[in-house]
Amino acid sequence: MTAKTNALETFVKKATAVSAKVFEVASLKEAFEYAVDVCDKKQACQLLASGCELPLSGQGQALCDEKQTKVIAAPALNKKDFAAFAKLCEGRGFELIDGGLRSRLAGIDIGFTVCELGIAETGTLVLDSAREDVRLATMVSEIHVAVLPKSRLRATSYEAEAEVLKFMQNGPNYLAFITGASRTADIERVLALGVHGPLELHILLLEDK
Amino acid sequence: MQHAKNLEEYRSQCRQAMDDEFLRKAMDAFAVAYRTNRANAFADMNERELIAEIADAKDAAVANLDGLFAEFKAKAEKNGVHVHLARTAAEANEIIARIAREGGVKKIVKSKSMTAEETLLNHHLEADGYEVVETDLGEWIIQLRHEGPSHMVMPAIHLSRYQVADLFSEVTGQKQEVDIEKLVKVARRELRTHYATADMGISGANFAVAETGGIGLITNEGNARLVTTLPRIHVALAGLDKLTPTLHDALRIIKALPRNATGQAITSYVTWITGANECAPGPEGRKEHHIVFLDNGRSALAKDSDFRQVLRCVRCGACANVCPVYRLVGGHKMGHIYIGAIGLLLTYFFHGREKAKNLVQNCINCGACKQVCAAGIDLPRLIKEVHARIQDEEGHPLPSKLLGTVLSNRKLFHSLLRTAKWGQKPVVDGKTGYLRHLPLIFSKEHDFRALPPIADTPFRDRWEKLRPVVEHPKYRVALFSGCVQDFVYPEQLEAAVKVFAGHGAALEFPMGQSCCGLPVVMMGQTEAARAVAAQNVTAIDPGSCDYIVTMCASCASHLKHAYPRILEGDPRMADKARRFADKVVDFSTFARDVLGVDEGDFASVSAQTRTAYHAPCHLCRGLGVTKAPRELLAKAGLDYVVADEEDVCCGFGGTFSMKFPEESKALLDKKLDNVKKTGATQLVTDCPGCVMQLRGGAQRRGDTFVVRHIAEILAERVKPR
Numbered sequence: 001m002t003a004k005t006n007a008l009e010t011f012v013k014k015a016t017a018v019s020a021k022v023f024e025v026a027s028l029k030e031a032f033e034y035a036v037d038v039c040d041k042k043q044a045c046q047l048l049a050s051g052c053e054l055p056l057s058g059q060g061q062a063l064c065d066e067k068q069t070k071v072i073a074a075p076a077l078n079k080k081d082f083a084a085f086a087k088l089c090e091g092r093g094f095e096l097i098d099g100g101l102r103s104r105l106a107g108i109d110i111g112f113t114v115c116e117l118g119i120a121e122t123g124t125l126v127l128d129s130a131r132e133d134v135r136l137a138t139m140v141s142e143i144h145v146a147v148l149p150k151s152r153l154r155a156t157s158y159e160a161e162a163e164v165l166k167f168m169q170n171g172p173n174y175l176a177f178i179t180g181a182s183r184t185a186d187i188e189r190v191l192a193l194g195v196h197g198p199l200e201l202h203i204l205l206l207e208d209k
Numbered sequence: 210m211q212h213a214k215n216l217e218e219y220r221s222q223c224r225q226a227m228d229d230e231f232l233r234k235a236m237d238a239f240a241v242a243y244r245t246n247r248a249n250a251f252a253d254m255n256e257r258e259l260i261a262e263i264a265d266a267k268d269a270a271v272a273n274l275d276g277l278f279a280e281f282k283a284k285a286e287k288n289g290v291h292v293h294l295a296r297t298a299a300e301a302n303e304i305i306a307r308i309a310r311e312g313g314v315k316k317i318v319k320s321k322s323m324t325a326e327e328t329l330l331n332h333h334l335e336a337d338g339y340e341v342v343e344t345d346l347g348e349w350i351i352q353l354r355h356e357g358p359s360h361m362v363m364p365a366i367h368l369s370r371y372q373v374a375d376l377f378s379e380v381t382g383q384k385q386e387v388d389i390e391k392l393v394k395v396a397r398r399e400l401r402t403h404y405a406t407a408d409m410g411i412s413g414a415n416f417a418v419a420e421t422g423g424i425g426l427i428t429n430e431g432n433a434r435l436v437t438t439l440p441r442i443h444v445a446l447a448g449l450d451k452l453t454p455t456l457h458d459a460l461r462i463i464k465a466l467p468r469n470a471t472g473q474a475i476t477s478y479v480t481w482i483t484g485a486n487e488c489a490p491g492p493e494g495r496k497e498h499h500i501v502f503l504d505n506g507r508s509a510l511a512k513d514s515d516f517r518q519v520l521r522c523v524r525c526g527a528c529a530n531v532c533p534v535y536r537l538v539g540g541h542k543m544g545h546i547y548i549g550a551i552g553l554l555l556t557y558f559f560h561g562r563e564k565a566k567n568l569v570q571n572c573i574n575c576g577a578c579k580q581v582c583a584a585g586i587d588l589p590r591l592i593k594e595v596h597a598r599i600q601d602e603e604g605h606p607l608p609s610k611l612l613g614t615v616l617s618n619r620k621l622f623h624s625l626l627r628t629a630k631w632g633q634k635p636v637v638d639g640k641t642g643y644l645r646h647l648p649l650i651f652s653k654e655h656d657f658r659a660l661p662p663i664a665d666t667p668f669r670d671r672w673e674k675l676r677p678v679v680e681h682p683k684y685r686v687a688l689f690s691g692c693v694q695d696f697v698y699p700e701q702l703e704a705a706v707k708v709f710a711g712h713g714a715a716l717e718f719p720m721g722q723s724c725c726g727l728p729v730v731m732m733g734q735t736e737a738a739r740a741v742a743a744q745n746v747t748a749i750d751p752g753s754c755d756y757i758v759t760m761c762a763s764c765a766s767h768l769k770h771a772y773p774r775i776l777e778g779d780p781r782m783a784d785k786a787r788r789f790a791d792k793v794v795d796f797s798t799f800a801r802d803v804l805g806v807d808e809g810d811f812a813s814v815s816a817q818t819r820t821a822y823h824a825p826c827h828l829c830r831g832l833g834v835t836k837a838p839r840e841l842l843a844k845a846g847l848d849y850v851v852a853d854e855e856d857v858c859c860g861f862g863g864t865f866s867m868k869f870p871e872e873s874k875a876l877l878d879k880k881l882d883n884v885k886k887t888g889a890t891q892l893v894t895d896c897p898g899c900v901m902q903l904r905g906g907a908q909r910r911g912d913t914f915v916v917r918h919i920a921e922i923l924a925e926r927v928k929p930r
């Protein structure tokens with residue numbers, strides 16, 4: 001087994017262990033289709049941001065009421081890719097947006113990103129979040145769909161170190177290591193996913209050679 | 210928070226905590242699960258090496274705090290960050306309040322920060338009229354309940370889902386179901402509105418990386434990302450000890466911290482913020498970003514050659530996770546703001562003597578914290594030293610002074626013991642062999658274990674008759690008895706002499722030896738500890754023997770690890786103490802590894818006796834001896850069965866059990882219950898202190914197994930020569 005496939009296997013194993021869903025895609029287009037499909041199937045709670053079905057305070061409820069349609073946010077794509085993505089979303093009854101996420105704090109359905117690096121030993125994604133909308137897309141979404149080009153996978157954090165450092169030295173910068181979905185065990189140590197961030201993390205490993 | 214005025218009041222608060230059924234159950238379940246999770250998390254890495262690397266790197270950083278601060282500040286300012294340095298907690302709070310004032314802030318959202326707890330920042334800001342909302346779920350819960358955290362990583366571990374449901378019903382004005390998933394979702398929604406409307410976010414920092422001028426945050430929930438993204442102002446409050454030279458240092462700590470905290474390989478999020486980032490409502494679309502470094506005694510601590518290692522702490526909370534005392538009484542009683550082993554220390558340095566003086570006594574010195582510490586801090590020793598310092602500052606209480614005086618004078622001590630033997634005659638129960646009444650110095654709470662009488666003839670008076678004649682000795686061996694074996698259990702030493710026979714060991718029992726001195730260390734009597742150590746090092750000349758063997762785990766560990774340090778400053782003693790320490794070895798290691806005691810030494814027996822083992826803290830952790838005793842049991846043909854939590858403290862802790870009898874009893878009960886579950890007919894251990902605790906406790910409870918020192922069990926089975 002080569003070091004590459006080894007790292008890939010480790011990544012999949014570690015990411016899956018922290019409840020991320022990992023798939024392979026052959027192209028970015030396939031990744032868009034995947035996201036559209038997931039959003040499509042999210043019928044059950046079309047109008048319900050996570051937690052809306054629960055009894056809330058007046059203030060909490062008010063925020064829930066702001067969300068009316070399903071939304072995918074893909075804030076960091078280039079024009080061409082975004083257009084291709086938008087085309088796929090047409091006529092499906094949901095919005096694709098690339099910014100203005102501050103007005104969407106009631107929640108969006110899917111945040112779509114392309115990651116800078118992956119770290120196999122822990123199943124971690126490294127995402128440049130210097131843009132505020134990228135941060136928000138991956139925080140207020142219920143599902144974070146993250147594309148990781150296979151060539152960007154590193155075996156350990158030490159191996160990713162030099163590249164990570166570059167981001168930081170080109171400040172200001174906001175870099176996120178993301179491993180699995182947002183989680184808490186604060187009540188009776190029972191694991192619950194999606195406390196502040198996404199409830200689910202889907203990782204799409206992109207063949208890019 | 211700890212407000213007890215004196216030890217009595219503190220003890221009574223601890224008792225109340227121990228009566229909290231939910232707390233006890235939660236802590237037990239957690240302790241057991243934690244052990245497995247942690248072991249799995251470290252399974253495929255070299256844990257000791259990683260910890261040693263972290264310790265070295267932290268030490269180097271702590272030695273250069275000024276330099277790192279200057280480097281960090283320069284880098285961060287280039288990226289538009291305002292860097293502040295606060296000498297005291299009050300100063301830090303004032304800086305942050307000023308930022309809020311000048312920024313026209315109304316609402317503040319916070320992401321968990323121990324440093325902000327340390328400075329009581331919320332109180333300050335609330336008093337100034339700001340609305341402050343904690344966003345970490347556990348922190349939010351305890352904020353709503355107006356409590357402090359009871360665990361560094363899981364602040365609300367002391368609360369049940371029912372309590373949380375009631376609380377949330379109150380907060381939302383709607384009846385909430387008792388379902389954790391749903392409660393978490395309610396918090397998600399309720400807190401979202403606060404992020405959206407806050408003007409300022411406050412976070413802590415796990416790292417402040419000098420080479421980048423950026424901070425790193427380790428979290429699971431993701432609230433730190435929202436707190437540092439949505440409001441137009443972000444203030445990070447960090448202790449100076451969070452400064453680290455390189456990104457590599459931080460990545461290294463990330464390998465250990467989550468594993469040690471919760472058994473996770475890494476947390477869901479590690480957030481790296483370098484400079485004033487994009488932020489729509491901020492001035493010119495950028496965040497107004499401040500970093501406030503807190504000194505609060507840290508730079509003074511960094512100059513204290515002994516205590517500076519406290520600043521290595523990475524706040525993983527593991528030292529609390531494994532602490533048997535924390536497990537009994539919980540974080541509100543075993544800590545002030547910082548809890549657990551490190552909390553006992555930090556309380557003294559950050560919050561002062563008054564807050565720390567009762568707390569530091571509630572450590573049984575079992576060493577469990579030291580063994581798991583991600584930064585290799587010698588916590589138990591430092592806790593005892595803080596205890597000693599406090600007494601030096603405040604004056605020593607009479608009982609510890611007396612003990613110090615008595616133990617420093619061997620002749621006085623031994624003649625007191627001999628006199629006590631006569632005094633107890635009438636109270637020894639002829640049938641059981643235990644004391645019928647507790648001596649007057651004990652109160653009723655101490656009656657959970659029967660106490661043995663002082664032996665008729667101490668070992669030192671039997672020695673002349675016992676001394677074996679060895680024709681061509683291979684090893685010259687000095688026996689070190691410790692006071693308990695010499696005066697209470699001389700038969701354990703006799704048994705050892707029998708086990709050693711025929712292996713070429715020429716034994717000596719130097720008469721000038723005395724108590725090892727651990728009891729006075731536990732009482733914080735530094736002077737006496739030094740006097741006793743010097744006495745023993747003089748009585749047993751390391752030049753005259755190849756080994757110094759002791760059947761007491763506590764003595765062995767104390768002689769070996771503490772003596773060189775205690776006598777370090779004494780030019781006449783230092784070198785001798787080191788050579789002395791090098792020769793110290795425990796019974797089992799000596800028998801198995803040096804003398805080569807083997808199956809052949811034991812009579813072959815067909816009857817299998819179910820035998821449980823208790824690993825004394827000072828043997829398994831203090832000396833790292835785990836295999837030798839268990840193997841000897843097997844070699845001797847015993848059916849060794851593994852009891853749960855074999856290496857958790859039995860609750861003896863010498864003088865600890867005098868001060869905290871209820872805690873001692875609770876630990877003992879757990880231990881004996883675990884043994885009982887194995888169905889063993891005997892319980893073996895290798896420390897006379899543990900024997901006293903376990904045997905006396907089993908007697909009081911009417912447990913049917915017998916408790917023996919390993920030397921006794923082996924001596925019984927050696928082939929006659």
Ligand code: SF4
Nearest residue numbers: 532572573575576578
């Ligand atoms: S030595 Fe034992 S009792 Fe003392 S703080 Fe450490 S773990 Fe707790």
Ligand code: SF4
Nearest residue numbers: 522523525526528582
């Ligand atoms: S003292 Fe050690 S174990 Fe305790 S919190 Fe600090 S690093 Fe973790």
